[in-house]
Amino acid sequence: MEIDITQIAVGVIGIISAIVTGVVIPLIKSKVTNEQWSVFKTTLWLVCRLQRF
Structure with a gap:
């Protein structure tokens, strides 16, 4: 069984x-x-909104 680093990152x-x-x-x-x-x-709302553009 091989554990992918992506699975670990998602868990963390x-x-x-x-x-x-x-x-x-x-x-x-x-x-x-x-x-x-x-x-x-x-x-926080403004920062999140600006990152979408």
């Missing part, structure tokens, strides 16, 4: 995504004010 990315979604984002949200969180979300 999945684990990192789960940790960011479940731990890091709620931790950041608990440490900032509502106004700061709103600016962060808007900035």
Whole structure:
């Protein structure tokens, strides 16, 4: 049985995504004010939007 490096990379990315979604984002949200969180979300949305072009 041969393990492809792509499978390992996909698994690692999945684990990192789960940790960011479940731990890091709620931790950041608990440490900032509502106004700061709103600016962060808007900035993140703009960055993601600009990368599509």
